[in-house]
Amino acid sequence: MEPMLDLISWQRLGITIAVYFTTLAFYRLFLHPLSRFPGPRLAAASRWYEAYYDVVKDGQYVFKIAELHKRYGPIIRISPHELHVNDAAFLDQLYRQDGIWDKHAWSVDAFATCGATMLTPQHELHKARRQPLNPFFSKARVASRVDMIAGHLEKLCGRISAFVESGEQFNLGAAITAFTRDVAFDFILGKSYRSLDAEDFDEVMLSATRGSGQVWRLGKHLRFVGPMLKAMPVDWVIKYGEHVTKIFFRFLKVNMEDTERLVASRGSPETAPSNMVHEIMESKLPELEKTTTRIFDDVAVITGAGFETTAGALRVALFHLFDKPDILQRLRAELATIDTRDLKATEQLPYLKVVLLEGLRMSPALGARLSRIAPDRELLYGKWRIPAGTPVSMSLILLHADEAIYPEPLNFNPGRWMDSSGGPRLEKRFAPFLKGTRGCLGMHLAWAEMNVLMAGLVDRFDFQFRDARAEDFESDSDQFALGTRGKGVLNATVCRKSR
Numbered sequence: 001m002e003p004m005l006d007l008i009s010w011q012r013l014g015i016t017i018a019v020y021f022t023t024l025a026f027y028r029l030f031l032h033p034l035s036r037f038p039g040p041r042l043a044a045a046s047r048w049y050e051a052y053y054d055v056v057k058d059g060q061y062v063f064k065i066a067e068l069h070k071r072y073g074p075i076i077r078i079s080p081h082e083l084h085v086n087d088a089a090f091l092d093q094l095y096r097q098d099g100i101w102d103k104h105a106w107s108v109d110a111f112a113t114c115g116a117t118m119l120t121p122q123h124e125l126h127k128a129r130r131q132p133l134n135p136f137f138s139k140a141r142v143a144s145r146v147d148m149i150a151g152h153l154e155k156l157c158g159r160i161s162a163f164v165e166s167g168e169q170f171n172l173g174a175a176i177t178a179f180t181r182d183v184a185f186d187f188i189l190g191k192s193y194r195s196l197d198a199e200d201f202d203e204v205m206l207s208a209t210r211g212s213g214q215v216w217r218l219g220k221h222l223r224f225v226g227p228m229l230k231a232m233p234v235d236w237v238i239k240y241g242e243h244v245t246k247i248f249f250r251f252l253k254v255n256m257e258d259t260e261r262l263v264a265s266r267g268s269p270e271t272a273p274s275n276m277v278h279e280i281m282e283s284k285l286p287e288l289e290k291t292t293t294r295i296f297d298d299v300a301v302i303t304g305a306g307f308e309t310t311a312g313a314l315r316v317a318l319f320h321l322f323d324k325p326d327i328l329q330r331l332r333a334e335l336a337t338i339d340t341r342d343l344k345a346t347e348q349l350p351y352l353k354v355v356l357l358e359g360l361r362m363s364p365a366l367g368a369r370l371s372r373i374a375p376d377r378e379l380l381y382g383k384w385r386i387p388a389g390t391p392v393s394m395s396l397i398l399l400h401a402d403e404a405i406y407p408e409p410l411n412f413n414p415g416r417w418m419d420s421s422g423g424p425r426l427e428k429r430f431a432p433f434l435k436g437t438r439g440c441l442g443m444h445l446a447w448a449e450m451n452v453l454m455a456g457l458v459d460r461f462d463f464q465f466r467d468a469r470a471e472d473f474e475s476d477s478d479q480f481a482l483g484t485r486g487k488g489v490l491n492a493t494v495c496r497k498s499r
């Protein structure tokens, strides 16, 4: 017995662990297929480097990566396993329609919602799950729901008109999120979640988005966090959680019940209008993919992807429009050239389009770097041969602020997209929704909402933002979604547009 105890003594255990980690670090630094790529040694040796910026520094790794690019060049090794490229010319190589493209499981699994299409690492399974969603989110389907979008706009304008009468200050930032949220749920589930009816526009959802980013970052490094949170009984969290968590879980519960209701009503004649759940249920996917749990993962993630993304671009564009009278006047003059506000007409307006492009540039929807893996072939970046199976990522925050492409990137300047030589060149290097097999599913819905809301509000109201500053809209952290300094708040007073 004694020799056995001796064998597992603490000292031996310590030495074994030390030898293991030293050997692992040696392998990663000198023998690993990525060892010849530039980047900091610490990041190459251990993921704890990233964990420090993710967890301790609260979502700062993307900005550290920007610094590292300045030092080491456009392609760098940012962890033992992953490369990052900061060069818009590589967008077309990495986000493509042809070929097999996996996602980095380590990153997407941290959400513990493996049934969601967006978070499915494997190419084939993702492709199968996305198939029934493509027609549901097509431009034609969105066009068929413009009345629904216009209805929510009227409700928003009604709420804003009440603030015109009262002269009270209100949070336009939360009101915009309420609009995009109500539209997204109505579109996806055929039911509005009525944030536009809430007195404070369900302002708490702004913090909830940020909170889920924190959980995701922690879950990447501590793998038990996501599954543990998912296993917690919802009613228990609603009872004992802190304020924001409670509200978020209450909302998740309603969302789950709605999904269950729609799954159960499959094929029934008096079911809700067009909704995504039925689209999946009626698809050719195998029955295993049609369980309530799997579909709920998709509902939760797609509805989650569908509001702060669009709201962020609208908020920054609205702030700058009302902060820069010349841009506002030009947009109003353009709107005056059409006598309808329907989607088809507003889509044709070139200045409205560049105002929105500039909003999308200054508010890239996602703070997270977006990885792709080519499992079956090498990728080429300049002289670099990237081994098959390597997660390679790019970050929209960094691309959209590249001074070489966008001089004075912090300046809201729609004109940069109109310059006859520069504009088309810029659009070629710009992909705010990304492209390829895993590009944004909700792009047409987002464009419709942005066109309708912008034309609707600019036409009717004059906003004043007394305590808002341009810095409030700058990204301050990676919350998977974009974290901004102002956290989505945009306090406004309003009057009717002067004629």
Ligand code: HEM
Binding pocket: 117, 118, 119, 130, 184, 301, 302, 303, 305, 306, 307, 309, 310, 311, 313, 360, 364, 365, 366, 370, 371, 432, 433, 434, 437, 438, 439, 440, 441, 442, 443, 445, 446
């Ligand atoms: C301005 C608004 C939006 C922007 C800029 C945007 C941007 C993006 C980007 C960059 C991706 C790629 C993410 C990745 O590689 O992991 C993405 C994916 C996605 N987006 Fe959006 N998005 C917006 C609005 C929406 C809306 C309104 C919806 C739905 C209601 C939506 C649903 C999705 C989904 C489901 C995916 C995953 C697609 C897949 O993996 O096949 N997005 N979006």
